[in-house]
Amino acid sequence: MRKHFTYFFFEKLHYKFKYSILSLMIGFLAISCKDKKNEEATPTNLSKETNTYSADIATRWTELQLLLIKSTPGYAPPVAARTLGYTSLALYESVVHGMPNYQSMVGQVNGLTSLPKPDVTKEYSWGVVANSALGTLITQLYPTTNDINKRAIDSLKKNIESNLKVAIENPATIERSKAFGIEIANAIFEYSKTDGGHQGWDNNFPSDYKTPVGVGLWEPTSTQKIPLLPYWGKIRTFSSLNMTTNPVAPTNFSYKEGSDMYKLAKEVYDTGKALTNEQKAIANFWADGGNTITPPGHHFNIANIVLKKEKVKLDKVAEVYAKVGMAVSDAFVACWRGKYTYNLMRPITYIRQAIDPQWSPLLSTPPFPEYASGHSSGSGAASEILTSIFGNNYEFTDNTHNGTYPDRTFKSFYEYADEATISRLYGGIHYRQGNENGHKNGTEVAKNILKFKFKTGA
Template sequence: MGNLYAVFLLKRVKVTLYAITCIFTVYLTSCKDKPGKEVIAPAVESKKTNTYDASLAINWTNLQLRLIKSTPGYAAPVAARSLAYTSLAFYESVVYGLEGYQSLAGKISGLTKLPVPDSTKEYNWGIAANAAISTLVKELYTTTNDDNKASIDSLRRVSETALKTGVTNQELIERSINFGADIAKAIWDYSKTDGGNEGWNNNFPTSYKVPVAIGSWEPVSNQKIPLLPYWGKNRNFSSLNNTVVPSDPIAFSFKENSIMYNAAKEVYTVAKTLTDDQKEIAHFWTDASITPGGHSFSIANIVLKKEKSKLDKAAEVYIKLGLTINDAFVACWKSKYNYNLMAPITYIKQAISPTWSPYIATQPVPSYTSDNATSSGASAEILTSVFGDNYAFTDNTYQGSLPNRTFKSFEEYANEATIAQLFGGVQYRMANENGQKNGKEIAKNILKLNFKK
């Protein structure tokens, strides 16, 4: 009797299990048939971005600084723009592996959506970043020389080989490469709509008519058209930066002992009595080769290496710095052409000394405000926000050609880069000080973006 009862129970259990299985199967099938009810497989956890070393990003930035130096047309605003977009592509290719961070799609001007990774698949964020940066760099520097193009391809291959070491899943590798490339393509398309596309190809547009008025910019060399006169109309990444403007410059006057006259006289007097250290400072912050924006990224790399940072910290620093430097140059160029103030060399030759020349050559662009000061102020604000006040570092950007310079803080570096323009005889004090203030405001607006979830 006991055996019969046991058999009976066993049959009931089997029937019940069968019924449950049928019901579950029907439920899954019915869910698939109904839009919006598809069953989503559990998310697959990829290794975090901090698994990978920051050297990947640092190597790509170092190569970009070389490209900026050796590719025609990469004036300071153009270089800043390129660094911004590669930083954006880098960030978006690894953001899903960044703890607490989110995509900037829908959060910066004009960027509505971007490719997203498949949450049911695993990705290697280092490989994705390498693919994203290399793909976009090739697009942005398409006119660079063959040696540079070979270096781009070489760095991509070498970095990819290193990142694939120990990874046996070929589908994972291909998936990561494709995701990075898709991000780069989307960022490339987005970049074409900002007003600065192919700016390298038209630094001095012949369509621009130079305004003629007392105190207005006049050519300072054989270059009769000023540099990138329409750049201030470009799209900012932060809409808040559309309204950031410096205080008005001193009222123009040639009258002796007027405030404007004394501002120019200061440039003249300082240049006549430069110390060796002041000359060294002027040379160091000329940044004629890698541009002020490039110098800011060089400093960021110095600090990232000092901190032995991982790829997640590099992504945070680059995205904040890149967006800021771009907007800083847009705002600065807008100011330059709104006020259209003549350069110190022009004023001094007309009103103080016809034979005077500055220590550093003056670039062909209106004076107010200083791009070096704006850029350094913006950069210092970002780097301080990430690494803190009173962060000491040695700037060896020009090691081998100029002596290194050591600073007790990012603020100290910005102040030196700012005053350097006065030592060089290329900027009025007001253009320096108000430019730096403007740069800081621009950086603060970038920091208000919703980087974190």
């Protein structure tokens, strides 16, 4: 009996000991799992993903930017392209943390070494973040716009925020999201200041530039004697590869009848003398000259047309804008590098000196060297990006000039780019080589942007 009692006592004690150890282990595991959960938490766990937000948050800002470009002094095509590039990058970085399988461009984009990060233990509204980032950066990048435009910026920012607030229960989430958007905008703005193109709108025609003089070199074609943005080709590109992606050299200059250069000029002359109504329509549709949304704006409007047609969400808009924006901006830098490397005279100058002193082109000749074509470079870049995302044989209607020129329908993005390219020959302001080589270079520039790894594990 005594032996049995002793056995029972120690058995019970052993049971309690095992139970205590087991409880301690379960408690330890629970704490460990809780700590691990905190360590591994991401904003995506706590916040609605970017793809739950409307694309309108971004497309409405682009529509406003196109109006700003038209009405803000100094927004020449390269300046407009740069600004659209930075605002698009800011949009992407403001929402990428809510996009599973996508990653920041930090460490990939040329010179972008760091950006603010969200608090992984807190909730964010990526729609509010995007609106705050775009509203802040656009204000910073259009400081000289008129008061009506400034009020429009403020009004759009408040309108979008007001609509988003309805679905957010916690006021702290709204304020946190706004603050993070401002952080991203300020960081991108500081980054933009270091590229060499800061405040380019304020110095389109630098008085310190000495125009080269020589046979075959650019000569003023109007009262504007200093050419547009002669230093633009030196600014930093988004892709480091695009710092050296340049159009091939133009053909050797010659006034000799029968030379390759003469043939190029003669083609411009002959085409201009026999333009069909369709060719005139094409030239005018793609002119995008002064006081318009500019060629970069036209490419962005085409992107908007497609994005609305596809009924995408905010995540897709952010990706498309980032790729198109950086590609078109880099294409204009590369194009301007070529312009001031070769300083080739415009067709109007050549033709009047060597073929017909009374000839004039359909379109007014802009005040900077010919080679290569900015329109062609930008359309080559944009079409390559859009094709990579939406595929070849994508039919769409371009209504950019609704009410001014009839809409034009294209069976693919390459088809629209080809038409934009040839339009400059019809307009009489570029030789064929400037159009075609600019287009090819824009395509190569875009391919370098597509080498960025937007997706994790790509």
